[in-house]
Amino acid sequence: MITERERWTSRIGLILAMAGNAVGLGNFLRFPVQAAQNGGGAFMIPYFIAFFLLAIPLMWVEWSIGRHGGKFGHGSMPGMLDSMWKSPIAKYLGVLGLWVSTIVMIYYTYIESWTLGFAYFSLTGEYFGMDNLTNMESFLKSYQGAGEGYFSSILTAYIFLLITIAANLFILYKGISKGIEWFAKFAMPTLIFFGIVLLIYVFTVGVPDPINFPDRSVWNGFAFIWNPDFSLLSDSKIWLAASGQVFFTLSVGMGTLHAYASYLRESDDLALSGLSTASINEFVEVILGGSIAIPIAVAFFGLTTATAIAMGGSFNLGFVSMSVIFQQIPFGSLIGFLWFFLLFFAGITSSVAMAQPVISFLKEQFKFSQKKAVTFVGIGLFVCIHFVIFFLKFGFLDEMDYWAGTFALVAVALIEVVVFAWIYGMDKGWAELTKGSDIKVPRFFYYIIKYVTPTYLIGIMAFWTWDSAIPTLMMKGVPAENVPYLWGARLMMLTIFGLLVFMVYRGWKMNDHKYEHFNDNIKAKK
Numbered sequence: 001m002i003t004e005r006e007r008w009t010s011r012i013g014l015i016l017a018m019a020g021n022a023v024g025l026g027n028f029l030r031f032p033v034q035a036a037q038n039g040g041g042a043f044m045i046p047y048f049i050a051f052f053l054l055a056i057p058l059m060w061v062e063w064s065i066g067r068h069g070g071k072f073g074h075g076s077m078p079g080m081l082d083s084m085w086k087s088p089i090a091k092y093l094g095v096l097g098l099w100v101s102t103i104v105m106i107y108y109t110y111i112e113s114w115t116l117g118f119a120y121f122s123l124t125g126e127y128f129g130m131d132n133l134t135n136m137e138s139f140l141k142s143y144q145g146a147g148e149g150y151f152s153s154i155l156t157a158y159i160f161l162l163i164t165i166a167a168n169l170f171i172l173y174k175g176i177s178k179g180i181e182w183f184a185k186f187a188m189p190t191l192i193f194f195g196i197v198l199l200i201y202v203f204t205v206g207v208p209d210p211i212n213f214p215d216r217s218v219w220n221g222f223a224f225i226w227n228p229d230f231s232l233l234s235d236s237k238i239w240l241a242a243s244g245q246v247f248f249t250l251s252v253g254m255g256t257l258h259a260y261a262s263y264l265r266e267s268d269d270l271a272l273s274g275l276s277t278a279s280i281n282e283f284v285e286v287i288l289g290g291s292i293a294i295p296i297a298v299a300f301f302g303l304t305t306a307t308a309i310a311m312g313g314s315f316n317l318g319f320v321s322m323s324v325i326f327q328q329i330p331f332g333s334l335i336g337f338l339w340f341f342l343l344f345f346a347g348i349t350s351s352v353a354m355a356q357p358v359i360s361f362l363k364e365q366f367k368f369s370q371k372k373a374v375t376f377v378g379i380g381l382f383v384c385i386h387f388v389i390f391f392l393k394f395g396f397l398d399e400m401d402y403w404a405g406t407f408a409l410v411a412v413a414l415i416e417v418v419v420f421a422w423i424y425g426m427d428k429g430w431a432e433l434t435k436g437s438d439i440k441v442p443r444f445f446y447y448i449i450k451y452v453t454p455t456y457l458i459g460i461m462a463f464w465t466w467d468s469a470i471p472t473l474m475m476k477g478v479p480a481e482n483v484p485y486l487w488g489a490r491l492m493m494l495t496i497f498g499l500l501v502f503m504v505y506r507g508w509k510m511n512d513h514k515y516e517h518f519n520d521n522i523k524a525k526k
Contacts, residue, residue: 006176013181016188019280020349026248027285029314032293034245036310038238041228046242055246057453061420063270064432066261075262075360077255078504084424097255099497103404105354106384107397112347113164115340122336136320146393172374187345194342195288216302221295253409256353271437297321365507394485414457421450
């Protein structure tokens with residue numbers, strides 16, 4: 001018998017939790033950097049095309065797979081794929097989804113802790129006095145333990161990391177309804193409120209120095225984001241960058257949407273709820289995320305310098321340039337706190353989602369209690385994150401981010417859409433997607449999911465393999481002193497993958513997996 005599974009207590013709680021999963025650091029840090037690095041307005045055209053042809057279909061596929069798997073007591077990809085494809089290989093393909101969310105959670109939690117630290121530093125004025133980009137970058141690197149400078153040791157960052165881990169585990173200990181859903185109802189409205197306050201503030205900045213730098217204005221920043229240079233659309237890398245961003249923007253390919261959707265009831269709507277989640281995410285990413293960091297950086301540094309900062313990466317734009325700006329504006333300490341605390345809320349709503357697939361797997365396959373499963377995950381996180389902390393400056397985090405947080409996302413998405421549309425069958429998949437729907441899903445999405453989305457994914461995989469995966473695998477251009485540490489990162493990731501494969505093997509040995517159909521009404525009568 002399948003025991004009663006926890007459920008979402010309200011639709012708004014579900015939507016906010018799903019939106020919290022999707023809304024993360026990438027909305028405010030990665031998205032503006034990707035836009036700046038790829039032509040600004042020119043990036044937005046392929047971004048919205050990819051969102052329509054990739055993100056929306058994949059989001060619906062993952063919600064459908066998740067709800068279907070939940071009927072059979074599965075809250076993670078191995079069981080979900082096994083329930084749709086009766087092949088011995090199915091559950092092991094699903095391991096890749098568990099692996100991605102686990103690896104990303106490890107380094108993401110450390111980055112998340114930086115935002116909490118900088119929120120505190122803004123209130124206390126700790127970094128005030130680091131009033132240029134060079135000094136502020138040195139401050140950030142010394143805080144991270146990646147360079148010498150303001151901080152004599154990693155202790156300060158370590159304290160904020162412990163607080164961040166504790167906050168994540170506290171929410172997870174409470175479970176789906178009393179933990180994740182409860183927190184999402186508070187965190188998401190607060191995050192959006194902070195974002196709107198910051199956006200209004202950006203509009204008031206105008207031209208900070210109209211006499212000496214009349215071209216430095218937020219309006220030029222908005223123009224850069226929203227006025228496309230159509231000649232750049234012939235550059236395939238812009239299209240690939242836009243396609244990559246949509247994976248981050250809705251957290252597809254990570255197994256997290258599946259896990260949350262598994263707690264839906266069979267009759268619950270997923271089409272409209274999924275679309276509502278995607279709409280919230282796009283509002284946060286495009287309207288808020290795209291309208292804060294780039295426009296205000298252009299206003300204070302000029303378009304050329306702002307784009308150069310963005311070329312240096314998400315941390316330079318979100319931490320370095322913004323911290324310099326906060327020192328030059330009225331109420332900068334408070335505004336800085338709002339910015340970094342917004343990032344912290346965005347981060348923690350995503351990191352708890354990353355832990356959920358493994359927690360669900362441990363509960364279902366090994367009969368762990370909620371607290372025991374969370375403790376197991378917490379210990380693993382605590383041990384592995386130390387490698388990221390101490391080897392950050394050698395590219396350890398970047399290596400994990402490329403293989404798990406970039407390349408593998410596409411691989412997982414390709415696997416799941418092929419299983420859903422071609423092995424399980426698009427007719428049955430379409431029936432699952434539209435069951436209980438509060439809206440009529442346009443029929444053309446049937447053909448997009450079956451033909452366009454997998455073709456699009458194969459194209460991305462082929463291009464990325466040739467353009468970046470092979471050079472990254474061969475460590476081309478990597479400093480010699482970094483090579484041993486990158487091999488260490490790969491060894492750790494392979495070890496975690498091997499452990500997950502073994503856990504799946506043992507889990508299936510321990511259970512006969514003759515799951516009977518889950519029916520809440522029958523169980524209620526009993």
